[in-house]
Amino acid sequence: MGGGPRIVTRELWSRLAVKALSLATLGLAWQVVAMVAHSPALPPPGAVFAFMAHEAVGGELLANLGATLARVAVAFALAMLVGCALGIAFGRRAALDRAFDPWLVLLLNTPALVVTVLCYIWLGLTETAAVLAVALNKIPNVTVLLREGARALSPELDEMAAAYRLSFVDRLRHVVLPQLEPYVAGAARSGLALVWKIVLVVELLGRPNGVGYAISVYFQLFDVTAVLGYSLAFMVVMLAVEYLVLQPFEAHARRWRPTAR
């Protein structure tokens, strides 16, 4: 009994050690290749970190990160909200699903670039167009995932809810959404990864700030150190969101499940 938690902690530490070692190896390989190549096309990690520190203190790094994060947040929230609503509706109403499935397939297979360009053409080079373009790229994805979840809803619990005359809101909150939670978590996770990749393209094409804009500027100057610095900074932020926001949310959503050993 007393050994249980200690074993878990030891396992956790050894797993963390492996991860750290793996990352260190990658950094070392980067350093070695940079030294051998000795080219401005691949600066060593030290130079990149120095740029990041300098740019964070005196430059535009934080402002650009902030602009991009705001776009990610709004587009992500919009895509999750609309995608979940559509997915649940399609999963519950077969007629609706049959009617709109071709639209979904079409949207799923439209390249992100096309959606972005069309949004900019139709709405102008505006913030709305940028956020909408990112959301539109993500919505069909969320819809498809949530549709699967809605199809798998338990008819038994549904009947229970009907027998006890639960209100629409109570049904949604206590019966439907908890069943969809794994699907929502999956959509959120894959969604965030997709959104933050697309947002950079959207910024590159039509925004005057943000990480995507900065990368396009430094690309034109052929400043690889800056390009890598911005990418690394952004990746760190996204990893922080993953570990500090998404994973605690999932742990909370799983709290009622029997602990698997």
Add this chain to the structure above:
Amino acid sequence: MCCNRLKPMLAAGAPPLVEAHIAVKRHPRPDGTAVEVVRALDLRLGRGEFVCLIGPSGCGKTTTLRILTGLDRDFEGWVRPDPAGLAIGLVFQEPRLLPWRTVEENIRLTLPKAARRQDLAPLLAAFGLAAHGASYPHALSLGLARRVALARAVAGRPALLVLDEPFVSLDARAAAELRRHVRRAAEDSGGAVLMVTHDVREALALADRLVLLGEHPARVIGEMMPEAPREARTPDWVERQRASLAARYPMLQDT
């Protein structure tokens, strides 16, 4: 005592709590045809009456319950008054608890908004669940989960308590204990109880009235009102009644 008090209400011609006439109920089959599950089934439930529906497994008892409680409206016939306006506590064959809510939250959720904050401790204690209020359903045995389902069904003091074979796959002791809970809950609330079972002994021990259903399609083939008050229904008495019923209705022979 209680049975003597309840019976006259039906006999005196007081309006029934709920009354159903199911002309035909069909279930669609995968090949596009339909099979008749219920035909010409009439059922009346008096206020405070404890009625057992008895019939072989798969004879359409659950379908009848679903129609009576308004969960299934795809049939020919009527239910009066509309069950949507009736406070019903329903215990399904499986407990059907929300696995992501604690025992207490499961019960609270089915209460009307104004009653959600009420103290559930007496109810939990009455069902032997005092130690399990904060447990999640996965931590409960089937017997305990059944008790929660039952506590949930009576928590709102419904006018009609509907039980669909609530004691199957429980061992004899757990079933006997749960039966006691049901009887006490029914007496406390004064509501009517409709219980589906295929166990004639159980029905004889509990009910004011037994309704026997035949199968393919389900229809009423007989009724019986045990004369003895509930406290006087000893195992011997139950056995004698069962034997005489089985003599009249051969389909009950093997129950």
